[in-house]
Amino acid sequence: xxxxxxxxxxxxxxxxxxxxxxxxxxxxxxxxxxxxxxxxxxxxxxxxxxxxxxxxxxxxxxxxxxxxxxxxxxxxxxxxxxxxxxxxxxxxxxxxxxxxxxxxxxxxxxxxxxxxxxxxxxxxxxxxxxxxxxxxxxxxxxxxxxxxxxxxxxxxxxxxxxxxxxxxxxxxxxxxxxxxxxxxxxxxxxxxxxxxxxxxxxxxxxxxxxxxxxxxxxxxxxxxxxxxxxxxxxxxxxxxxxxxxxxxxxxxxxxxxxxxxxxxxxxxxxxxxxx
Amino acid sequence: xxxxxxxxxxxxxxxxxxxxxxxxxxxxxxxxxxxxxxxxxxxxxxxxxxxxxxxxxxxxxxxxxxxxxxxxxxxxxxxxxxxxxxxxxxxxxxxxxxxxxxxxxxxxxxxxxxxxxxxxxxxxxxxxxxxxxxxxxxxxxxxxxxxxxxxxxxxxxxxxxxxxxxxxxxxxxxxxxxxxxxxxxxxxxxxxxxxxxxxxxxxxxxxxxxxxxxxxxxxxxxxxxxxxxxxxxxxxxxxxxxxxxxxxxxxxxxxxxxxxxxxxxxxxxxxxxxxxxxxxxxxxxxxxxxxxxxxxxxxxxxxxxxxxxxxxxxxxxxxxxxxxxxxxxxxxxxxxxxxxxxxxxxxxxxxxxxxxxxxxxxxxxxxxxxxxxxxxxxxxxxxxxxxxxxxxxxxxxxxxxxxxxxxxxxxxxxxxxxxxxxxxxxxxxxxxxxxxxxxx
Numbered sequence: 001x002x003x004x005x006x007x008x009x010x011x012x013x014x015x016x017x018x019x020x021x022x023x024x025x026x027x028x029x030x031x032x033x034x035x036x037x038x039x040x041x042x043x044x045x046x047x048x049x050x051x052x053x054x055x056x057x058x059x060x061x062x063x064x065x066x067x068x069x070x071x072x073x074x075x076x077x078x079x080x081x082x083x084x085x086x087x088x089x090x091x092x093x094x095x096x097x098x099x100x101x102x103x104x105x106x107x108x109x110x111x112x113x114x115x116x117x118x119x120x121x122x123x124x125x126x127x128x129x130x131x132x133x134x135x136x137x138x139x140x141x142x143x144x145x146x147x148x149x150x151x152x153x154x155x156x157x158x159x160x161x162x163x164x165x166x167x168x169x170x171x172x173x174x175x176x177x178x179x180x181x182x183x184x185x186x187x188x189x190x191x192x193x194x195x196x197x198x199x200x201x202x203x204x205x206x207x208x209x210x211x212x213x214x215x216x217x218x219x220x221x222x223x224x225x226x227x228x229x230x231x232x233x234x235x236x237x238x239x240x241x242x243x244x245x246x247x248x249x250x251x252x253x254x255x256x257x258x259x260x261x262x263x264x265x266x267x268x269x270x271x272x273x274x275x
Numbered sequence: 276x277x278x279x280x281x282x283x284x285x286x287x288x289x290x291x292x293x294x295x296x297x298x299x300x301x302x303x304x305x306x307x308x309x310x311x312x313x314x315x316x317x318x319x320x321x322x323x324x325x326x327x328x329x330x331x332x333x334x335x336x337x338x339x340x341x342x343x344x345x346x347x348x349x350x351x352x353x354x355x356x357x358x359x360x361x362x363x364x365x366x367x368x369x370x371x372x373x374x375x376x377x378x379x380x381x382x383x384x385x386x387x388x389x390x391x392x393x394x395x396x397x398x399x400x401x402x403x404x405x406x407x408x409x410x411x412x413x414x415x416x417x418x419x420x421x422x423x424x425x426x427x428x429x430x431x432x433x434x435x436x437x438x439x440x441x442x443x444x445x446x447x448x449x450x451x452x453x454x455x456x457x458x459x460x461x462x463x464x465x466x467x468x469x470x471x472x473x474x475x476x477x478x479x480x481x482x483x484x485x486x487x488x489x490x491x492x493x494x495x496x497x498x499x500x501x502x503x504x505x506x507x508x509x510x511x512x513x514x515x516x517x518x519x520x521x522x523x524x525x526x527x528x529x530x531x532x533x534x535x536x537x538x539x540x541x542x543x544x545x546x547x548x549x550x551x552x553x554x555x556x557x558x559x560x561x562x563x564x565x566x567x568x569x570x571x572x573x574x575x576x577x578x579x580x581x582x583x584x585x586x587x588x589x590x591x592x593x594x595x596x597x598x599x600x601x602x603x604x605x606x607x608x609x610x611x612x613x614x615x616x617x618x619x620x621x622x623x624x625x626x627x628x629x630x631x632x633x634x635x636x637x638x639x640x641x642x643x644x645x646x647x648x649x650x651x652x653x654x655x656x657x658x659x660x661x662x663x664x665x666x667x668x669x670x671x672x673x674x675x676x677x678x679x680x681x682x683x684x685x686x687x688x689x690x691x692x693x694x695x696x697x698x699x700x701x702x703x704x705x706x707x708x709x710x711x712x713x714x715x
Contacts, residue, residue: 070648096650106641110571111564112546118553122560123649131553149546151571 023206028078040230053221070100099168103180105160109153138166157184298388328487333442335418344431344537412515420522431537
């Protein structure tokens with residue numbers, strides 16, 4: 001009990017120290033499921049207006065990390081600070097400042113799209129004028145205007161994804177945490193989402209983005225972190241990663257494969273080509 | 276695991292033995308009445324068969340909509356090169372077992388009681404078993420085939436809703452009829468004559484086209500004359516096989532269009548305009564969300580019919596209480612009952628809260644991340660839910676108390692005591708939501 005209090009106080013002080021510089025600060029974050037360590041001692045920071053790409057192979061610990069940042073999972077060790085506040089000590093304030101877009105859009109099937117947006121806005125105490133302005137804008141942008149009064153159960157996967165993206169952008173939070181943003185989106189919507197990320201980042205929003213698409217990461221992200229077996233393998237911009245991988249003129253795919261140790265892939269490709 | 280399995284088997288054996296003993300006593304009671312006794316007991320025999328058959332058809336149809344059209348593994352199975360007849364056979368076997376095993380297990384002691392009371396010959400027992408299985412098979416093949424056809428007329432979800440309503444109405448009908456027949460009068464010699472008149476005047480249909488009536492006639496004939504009607508036996512054997520092949524044909528003919536319809540959303544083309552503008556209030560929107568989800572999900576609100584029937588029967592019990600036959604003064608007895616009713620009403624409300632309020636906490640399912648990642652604290656969210664449910668539950672408790680007091684002619688201090696102590700129903704609902712656990 002006393003140990004927890006000391007830990008919380010120390011975390012709070014440490015959070016305060018990084019408050020001025022970063023919207024999101026993660027320090028020594030660890031999560032175990034039984035004996036399996038899903039996230040192992042991860043530390044990273046995201047500053048205002050920055051798009052941070054979070055890459056890694058399947059099962060590397062990306063979603064677990066994101067769920068801890070969104071306040072859905074409790075870390076076993078380490079701390080998370082959002083806008084200088086500790087997520088463990090002030091979850092309400094931290095969640096107010098964070099918009100979370102999951103990879104699988106589970107929504108309330110029996111609500112209409114518009115009712116869902118109203119519900120989300122009420123949870124985040126959004127001002128009515130901001131709600132009216134933003135919902136009209138995003139529903140139009142994502143071609144959801146004609147569907148807004150239909151039940152969500154009749155929406156396709158892509159429409160649900162667009163609705164959930166609209167619901168978070170509508171809130172205008174200082175930090176957006178996104179898990180696989182492009183899953184199920186058509187090319188037009190994908191393009192719009194990319195532009196939205198860029199424009200929101202230009203206006204100061206910090207975006208923490210997990211993706212498998214190296215093309216998106218290369219195009220959008222200011223810095224990239226690669227996670228492997230629960231540990232952060234490397235962090236930096238594309239140039240830093242090229243240096244780290246000793247592949248000065250290669251694209252992100254080559255760098256990713258090199259840094260995640262997928263050497264055996266070369267042999268597999270050679271074998272497949274020889275067939 | 277083995278201990279639980281053993282305990283479950285032991286419980287089933289015990290229930291079957293108890294059911295057998297009760298059935299033997301009831302059938303012996305009717306059978307021992309001169310002149311009308313045998314006719315009455317066989318009439319009840321026929322009613323039991325028809326009830327069992329109808330329940331099996333309804334329950335098979337509800338399951339068949341799910342197994343044939345709404346199962347999550349459908350896309351994998353139907354996309355594979357498997358013949359529709361094979362799918363029908365596979366789904367038929369699983370659906371039949373799921374829907375009829377309990378009915379078969381619990382009908383055996385009832386029909387066996389007839390064999391015991393009528394001192395049936397040895398051949399009655401295998402004949403009874405074969406008849407039960409053949410009737411169950413007929414009910415399930417009929418239910419499956421009818422479902423394949425019905426889903427062509429409506430989307431699967433709506434078909435399921437319709438069958439569910441019909442099943443619930445049928446269940447309520449049986450429940451109300453049974454209660455309104457006042458079975459307690461069977462042990463009241465003063466009213467026995469009226470009851471016999473009532474029962475014998477019941478024009479039970481001869482139902483020559485219902486397989487359940489064939490089963491009943493076959494066994495009744497054997498119980499009375501120890502002879503087997505070969506025509507009825509042949510009908511009972513051939514019907515499920517014929518219905519199975521008809522079902523298979525219907526599957527070949529209509530399945531794909533039915534499966535296509537089953538993928539349509541219930542409200543896909545309907546528009547739901549929400550009145551009122553957006554306002555900053557999480558409490559208001561959680562109330563709205565809960566009520567909209569409840570009203571738009573027919574599986575939820577259709578259960579209100581069942582609750583209405585329970586309330587009617589609960590209050591009816593007070594109406595027919597034989598307080599005038601009590602050894603003590605009537606006023607004293609009614610006051611005592613009214614006092615006990617405070618606890619009973621609490622029990623009813625707590626049971627309903629356990630059914631409706633407790634599951635509402637996990638009703639978000641996969642969408643709970645929306646609440647968890649929002650700035651609304653879990654305690655506050657549960658408090659909102661509690662406030663949403665506490666009002667209707669308090670009204671229900673008050674209705675139960677006020678109406679039962681009226682039926683018992685309670686006035687004065689006891690009326691006030693029973694009505695003002697209803698605040699413990701707030702606790703009942705609270706326990707349902709797990710609110711106190713959270714606050715503590």
